[in-house]
Amino acid sequence: MLLFCPGCGNGLVMEEGQHCHRVACNTCSYTHSVTRKVTHGKHPKLKEVDAVLGGAATWENVDSTAEPCPRCGHPPAYFLQLQTRSAEEPRTTFYQGCNAQCGHR
Structure with a gap:
């Protein structure tokens, strides 16, 4: 209720x-x-989340930088540039740390 x-x-x-x-x-x-x-409760089924950046395969052949991860400090970090808005806007740069345990983006 x-x-x-x-x-x-x-x-x-x-x-x-x-x-x-x-x-x-x-x-x-x-x-x-x-x-x-x-005595009872209802838990709604969670909606599946789509991979906005294209999933794990998107990060396979990307460039890396010497900039360390801001969360764990592990260098280097991968980066990927995507056009997320209209053609007049600049590309958006996404970073992901190389440390698999951290997984910070």
């Missing part, structure tokens, strides 16, 4: 504490204690 805040109308989120459960609004200060046990 989806509950809405009576003050501002936003959806309420469930908060769990050590001794109490309650629903609260992220926008205003409204909270309401949950007095009965929630």
